Amino acid sequence: MRGSAEEGLKKLNWAEGHMKVLRRVWEEDLSGRALEGERISMALHPEAKTCVLARYLARSGASVRLVACNPYSTDDDVVAALLEEAPGELEVMAWRGESEREYREALLWSLQHNPTLILDDGGDLTEIIVSRPRDFPELKGISEETTTGIIRARGFEREGRLPVPLIDVNGAKMKRLFDNRYGTGQSTLEGVLRTTNLLIAGKRVVVAGYGYCGRGIAMRMRGMGARVAVAEVDPVKASEALLDGFDVGRMEELLEGAEMVITATGMKNVVAAGHLRKLKDGVILANAGHFNVEIDLKALEGASSGVREVRDGVKEYILKDGRRVFLLAEGRLVNLVGGQGHPVEIMDLSFSLQALSLLYLKENHVRLPARAFPPRGSPSPSGRPRNIWAGVLPR
Ligand SMILES: NC(=O)c1ccc[n+]([C@@H]2O[C@H](COP(=O)([O-])OP(=O)(O)OC[C@H]3O[C@@H](n4cnc5c(N)ncnc54)[C@H](O)[C@@H]3O)[C@@H](O)[C@H]2O)c1
Structure with missing residues (x-):
């Protein structure tokens, strides 16, 4: 076992003690073994908050297989605690620093118990399901956590390849307003501080993307005294960033003089080969987007x-002309690889939505077409977490 179960148990219990919304969802909706008989495959970041969710799902009667959705975001202490606790219904295959092959094998292992429900983060499990839907005859639905996973799922939906209904949890205001903005804002700052131990005040920081995550990062960096500029390709969001008081420009213009660049777009090569000649000596590069594709690492x-x-x-x-570039967390999510992920209270909201979405899929899958919910263009679900899908999803 790689981590310390004793330390892991403290982290788990600390998180669980502060996840009051999830506790209430469990008491009101999931206790009484509401998920009895379900087999859930989960690919998320296996750190304390995720493991609290997995614990609750297992307590609700489901058998759960948990794996990582990123090879570096597992907290080995917490996994060690879960394995020692061994409630039987909860199995984990995850450790920090998985090779690409091990990562892939773990994803496949998580699907080997003939799942009825999938909880995905980033779309890697969904992609496997879509590639061989006949292998998952009892699957009722998928619940997806993040923007990148939703973009992939909507692509499968457009091609008519989604075999089961999929709930876009990221589309709920209770998720993206808080998790993507305040969660990513605080935890990205924390990841940068932990990995570098450098001063933020006075630094020239470029944030790429002024979506939900980017605006949280820009806001928190400014709060620490950084001089923040935003690179954004959408003119409306770029205008918002300007009126929010940030410098706004094209990446190639902003890079000159930048001491730190943080990407949060979900897109590839946001810091691309052509940008490298603009980088200042000693610049720090970090990414908060889901995959390690935003900084062109090959280039x-x-x-x-x-x-x-x-x-x-x-x-x-060390670039060939002698300039130095410091890359944090291998260009992977700096808040999870270099930090502890989102604050507990934030994940409390997101994971309460996930738990309710799984319950919803269990109870309603027969009536739902194999599409992503809510449908494009429908109003964003809002309101109390318990009623989050009311008026948006069919009852
Ligand atoms: N680190 C975390 O914990 C965490 C949490 C939530 C979401 N995410 C991930 O972060 C990424 C962004 O999520 P979001 O919810 O902010 O998405 P979003 O769609 O709200 O925002 C992305 C923004 O990036 C802009 N953009 C796209 N390409 C660009 C480019 N080349 N240069 C500059 N701007 C560009 C888009 O116009 C958009 O405004 C996704 O990969 C998502 O899965 C990470």
């Missing part, structure tokens, strides 16, 4: 004469 490596780890979670690339 960075190709442009470098040497790479070395200079601190846990910080890689120094």
Whole structure:
């Protein structure tokens, strides 16, 4: 076992003690073994808050298989505690630093118990389901956590390949207004601070993307005294950033003089090969988007004469002309790989929605077409978490 179960148990209990909404959802909706007989496959970040959710699902009668949705975001202490606790219905295959092959094997393992429900974060499980739907005859539905996973799911839906209904939890205001904005804002700052131990005040920071995550990051960086500029391709959001008081410009213009660049777009090569010549000596690059594709790592490596780890979670690339670039957390989600992920109270809301969505899929899947819910263009679900889907999803 890689982590300390004793430490993990403290982290789990601390998180659970502060997840009061989930506790209430459990008391009101899930206790009485509401998920009895369900087999749930979960691919999320297996740290304390996620493991609290997994515990509640298992307590509700489901058998649960939990794996990572990122090879570096597992908290080994917490997983060790869960394995020691061994409630029987809860199995975990995840550790920090999985190879690509191990990561893939774990995803496949999570699906080997003939799941009835999927809880996905980023769409990797959904992609496997879509590629061989006949292998999952009892699947009732999927609940997806994040923007990137929803973009992938909507693509499968457009191609008519989604085999079961999928709930876009990210589409709920109770999720994206708080998780993506305040959660990513605080935890990205924390991830940067933990990995670098450098001063934020006075730094010139460029935030790429002024969506839900980007505006949280920009807001919190400014709060710490950084001089923040925003690179955003959508002119409306770019205008919002301007009126919110940030400098706004094209990436190539803003990079000159930038001391830190943080991407949060969900798109590829936001810091691209062509940008590398603009980077200032000593610049810090970090990503908060779901996949490690936002900074062109191949181009960075190709442009470098040497790479070395200079601190846990910080890689120094020496460019061929001698400039140094510091990459945090291998270009993966800096808040989860370099920090502890979102604050507990934030994940309390997001995971309460997830628990209710799974229950909803269990109870309503027969009447739901194999589509993503809520349908495009419908009003965003809002209101108290318990009633989150009222008026949006069919009853
Ligand atoms: N780190 C975390 O814990 C966490 C939490 C929630 C979401 N996410 C992930 O963060 C990413 C962003 O999510 P979001 O909810 O903010 O999405 P969003 O759609 O609200 O915002 C993304 C923004 O990026 C802009 N953009 C796209 N390409 C760009 C480019 N090349 N340069 C500059 N701007 C560009 C878009 O116009 C959009 O405004 C996704 O991958 C999502 O899955 C991460």
